[in-house]
Amino acid sequence: METLCLLGCGNLGAAILNSLLGTAESKPLFSQFVACVRSEASVKKLADRYPQHQERLTISRGDNINAVRQSDVIILGVDPADIDSVLKQHGLREVLEGKLLISIAAGWTRQKLEEAIYGSETTDGNKLGRAWVIRTLPNIAAQVSQSLTAIEVSEPSPPEHYLTITTAIFERIGRAVQIEPRHMNATTAVGGSTPAFFAVICDALIDAAVAVGVPRHLARTMIIQSMLGTATVLQGGMHPAVLRDQGTSPEGCTIGGLMVMEEAGVRGHVGRALREAVTLARLMETTEHVNDTRH
Numbered sequence: 365m366e367t368l369c370l371l372g373c374g375n376l377g378a379a380i381l382n383s384l385l386g387t388a389e390s391k392p393l394f395s396q397f398v399a400c401v402r403s404e405a406s407v408k409k410l411a412d413r414y415p416q417h418q419e420r421l422t423i424s425r426g427d428n429i430n431a432v433r434q435s436d437v438i439i440l441g442v443d444p445a446d447i448d449s450v451l452k453q454h455g456l457r458e459v460l461e462g463k464l465l466i467s468i469a470a471g472w473t474r475q476k477l478e479e480a481i482y483g484s485e486t487t488d489g490n491k492l493g494r495a496w497v498i499r500t501l502p503n504i505a506a507q508v509s510q511s512l513t514a515i516e517v518s519e520p521s522p523p524e525h526y527l528t529i530t531t532a533i534f535e536r537i538g539r540a541v542q543i544e545p546r547h548m549n550a551t552t553a554v555g556g557s558t559p560a561f562f563a564v565i566c567d568a569l570i571d572a573a574v575a576v577g578v579p580r581h582l583a584r585t586m587i588i589q590s591m592l593g594t595a596t597v598l599q600g601g602m603h604p605a606v607l608r609d610q611g612t613s614p615e616g617c618t619i620g621g622l623m624v625m626e627e628a629g630v631r632g633h634v635g636r637a638l639r640e641a642v643t644l645a646r647l648m649e650t651t652e653h654v655n656d657t658r659h
Contacts, residue, residue: 366394366395366396366436367394367395367396367397367398367434367435367436367437368384368393368394368396368397368398368435368436368437368438368439368533369397369398369399369400369431369432369434369435369437369438369439370397370398370399370400370438370439370441371400371428371431371432371438371439371440371441371442371450372400372401372440372441372442372443372446372450373399373400373401373406373410373441374441374442374443375504375506375507376441376468376502376506377399377439377441377468378410379502379506379507379509379511379537380439380441380468380502380506380533380534380536380537381397381399381421383506383509383536383537384397384533384536385397385414385417385420385421393529393532393533393536394437395420396420396421396422397417397420397421397422398421398422398423398424398431398434398435399421399422399423399424400424400425400427400428400431401423401424401425402425402426403425404425406425407423407425410423411423428450428453428456429453429455429456429459432456432459432460432463433459435463436463436464437463437464437466437529437533438460438463438464438465438466438495439466439467439468439533440465440466440467440468440469440477441468441469442469444469444470444471444472447469447472447477447480448480451477451480451481452480452481456481457481457482457495460481460494460495461493461494461495462493462494462495462496463495463496464495464496464498464522464526464529464530465477465495465496465497465498466498466500466530466533467497467498467499467500468500468501468502470501470552470556470645470648471552471645471648472499473499473545473548474486474497474498474499474516474518474545477497477499478494478497481494481495481497482494486520487520488519488520491520496522496523496526498515498516498522498526498527498530499515499516499518499548500513500514500515500516500530500534501513501514501548501551501552501555501556502534502537502538503555503556503558503559504556504559504560505538505559506537506538509536509537509538510537510538511534511537511538511539512538512539512541512555513534513537513538513539513540513541513555514540514541514542514543514547514548514551514555515527515530515531515534515540515541515542515543516542516543516544516545516548517542517543517544517545518544518545527542549642549645549646549648550642550645550646552641552642552645552648553638553641553642553644553645554638554642557638557641558638561634561637561638562591566587566588566591569583569587570583570584570587573586573587594607608622636657639655639656639657640657642656643656643657
């Protein structure tokens with residue numbers, strides 16, 4: 365695997381490119397990169413951002429076919445609304461033959477991607493001569509190399525070295541987990557929507573801190589650091605209920621605040637919000653589920 369093509373270099377694509385170009389390892393994953401963009405402004409933006417990588421990074425505009433032809437691995441990062449037209453470009457299916465195509469687009473299943481390219485989904489009987497498509501779902505935290513990326517493992521299974529390289533790519537921008545296809549719609553919300561939920565909670569706590577007299581810049585520092593510390597403790601293996609119990613004492617301020625949250629049904633509403641997000645993710649693919657909030 366020598367050359368990586370980013371077919372579309374928006375926020376997620378740029379985060380992946382930045383992480384892979386900036387690696388300090390003696391043996392990087394790829395020696396060459398091709399970034400495909402649509403506008404001259406994007407060409408200039410990337411050229412200005414990576415002047416030190418001119419020998420490794422080629423910026424391509426309007427020539428997706430040639431970019432894919434010279435690449436071993438292709439990351440599909442175009443806007444979901446443009447995927448169909450991009451994948452149906454004349455000549456693309458031929459230059460994709462036998463290569464690894466990694467999708468980072470929400471709402472597009474592996475089957476839909478394969479149908480866009482070949483007119484039918486890939487099976488054990490027709491897999492020869494086709495690209496190996498792997499669906500992934502990174503989240504917005506990829507911008508700071510703290511993404512949670514779900515990698516779909518479906519049949520027919522790609523060659524093991526393709527799964528290995530896919531995992532290695534996304535472990536450069538955070539953590540990667542392999543997920544069965546039946547869990548991917550839920551993961552769209554569990555991994556992709558929750559950063560926005562946490563941001564709303566964080567914003568509410570900052571405003572409350574300001575309301576009781578803490579200067580806003582200090583409130584922001586305190587709340588965000590507290591969230592980061594909590595996440596670190598929980599990642600270390602502590603159960604959330606144990607952390608909660610360790611922070612409370614009889615007649616203390618923490619238990620008083622927790623009781624207000626319980627009386628307001630915060631847990632129920634947060635859970636409802638996540639279920640709603642999952643429901644909408646499933647509706648994007650018209651897949652109903654018993655616990656969806658609508659049918």
